[in-house]
Amino acid sequence: MEDKNLTIADIAQELGVSKTTVSRAISGKGRIGEQTRNRVLAYIEDHHYSPNVIAKGLAQNKTFNLGMVLPGDYNIEELPFFQKCMLGISRAASEAGYDVLVSMVMPDQITQLERAVTNRKVDGVILTRTLTDDSPMRYLEENGVPFVAIGSTKDAQAVQIDNDHKNACRELTGRLLDRGIRKMALIGGSENYIVTKNRLQGFVTAFEERADWDGERQIFLNVSDSREVDRIVEILLTDQVECIVCMDDFLCGCVLNVLQQRRIAVPKQIQVASFYDSSILANRIPAVTSIRFDVEELGRKACELLLRMLDGEETERCTLLGYEVRMRESTK
Amino acid sequence: MEDKNLTIADIAQELGVSKTTVSRAISGKGRIGEQTRNRVLAYIEDHHYSPNVIAKGLAQNKTFNLGMVLPGDYNIEELPFFQKCMLGISRAASEAGYDVLVSMVMPDQITQLERAVTNRKVDGVILTRTLTDDSPMRYLEENGVPFVAIGSTKDAQAVQIDNDHKNACRELTGRLLDRGIRKMALIGGSENYIVTKNRLQGFVTAFEERADWDGERQIFLNVSDSREVDRIVEILLTDQVECIVCMDDFLCGCVLNVLQQRRIAVPKQIQVASFYDSSILANRIPAVTSIRFDVEELGRKACELLLRMLDGEETERCTLLGYEVRMRESTK
DNA sequence: CTGAAAGCGCTTACAG
């Protein structure tokens, strides 16, 4: 379809102007006569010329590629997050004339990221998951590669963006408490994830804001598999806990399975809520009360942030995006 | 860490040889003295030189990037497939010195792919989903871009690779029949997917191979949502069907939900199997009988195929990969 | 407002 082999030199020759002029007409940089510019632009339009971005990149020392780091290890429950993230990133990138290059990393192995960086294939990088001790992040910092981290990190230098998990969890917990729950339990995952700490903080804050609340609350952290969940649920049932809040959908899925197996009815015998909402749980019966984030928007904003950094703009160090609490059948 | 600004010219000067020589030492192409080569290689090693792939690409008219087309619309159940696919692709690409650039396409919108292609950002493309009338595929063919399609297509030109869905379904259906099932039903999705037709064929073949089988079988295709599934299940229960085979995990999830809601026990009152296995269902209780594919391997093989095409090798038009039938609790 | 020329960092005939 396109005349793939058309170059700036061809156009210059055809129009009897210099390559410089053609380049200027296209880029819009440098002074150039109204007339000349239009003539060039018209020719380009007619002949479907599209510039060789690689060559342009070489001359400008840019690639017009953004790196996106994706974990190669993951729970199924996390997948929709990464997928939506990617959609947001790739759309924003695309709109700005950039493409997205993916590097999949393992906890102990970041060779793909290293390749992309040492081969100068990317202008900047977006991290889609951040751990307490994050080797991709460390690598990028050591090599002076501009990046933004989706998620939260203690790293004071890193530009980061995340949803406001803390307040989201605070609000959800609060609304649950205000409905008169007297015995509540929280089940959470690895404290290696900073988001776990943020969620916990939100949870705790909700109680602190209700000085008059008197009841029991239990907290289980670093829970990682179904067997542990089973043991915990047993305890909670014995204690007649009224509501179990799960820190993520993986754990929530486990809890629901365990309850189903034990033939405990939700929400009649026990209520369940999740601090996340991958929409996997929305299709469950009963639908699960949880917090909803606009992940595509998160990806998009992260990308826009990185793009601004690449343009040399100063950007805010931390950005927090909103949330939405969704009360569903699992909590009456 | 790396001396990022080191170029071939620097090395040449430092070593008192020509750029040509340095280039040859690195690429291994062209005659060059054993001694000289080692001297260059040693220097490179010492100084952590890594070539500028962009410049190399410009000179060779290559990008060392592979495009990967990912659908922006999807069911959650499909996600693990794309993810594993991507892992296989990106690993194989990485090992061959290539990077992976993603383009997300919508059913009616392939601008990201078009961008990547017209901007000459990729040497070839891998399609991760193929429809009967596939616009990305059409676009690539019209523009003469080398590509391989994961999945099956009627397109006679296209290089394609897939798991052997037909035989997988034939075997699973057969094993179910051999256990004495007399009333069996199949629920399938859109016939727009060629894989649907392949699965159907496998299903039907299993019956044909058992001429002595006498029983009833029902087939529902183009089922797309939970409501339809509900209606169908109602019919099947009335007819006292013994086993429901679902063509994919999305439908299977629907069926299980509907059954759970109606308090029908699996496998006691009715058996359930799936023609796919995203491992989402493996965690369900009871675990669902299904077919397992090595999707990472599929992605890897697809990538290797494309790489061979780019090297100018002749490749087989169609490749079929294996499968594994997993009998689980949902069918006794 | 426009152009000749050098440069981005590589590769590759061609000649020796």
Next chain:
DNA sequence: CTGAAAGCGCTTACAG
């Protein structure tokens, strides 16, 4: 076996 030179397709001081 080695090198000078042209080329890949763009950009960008510098000069006019």
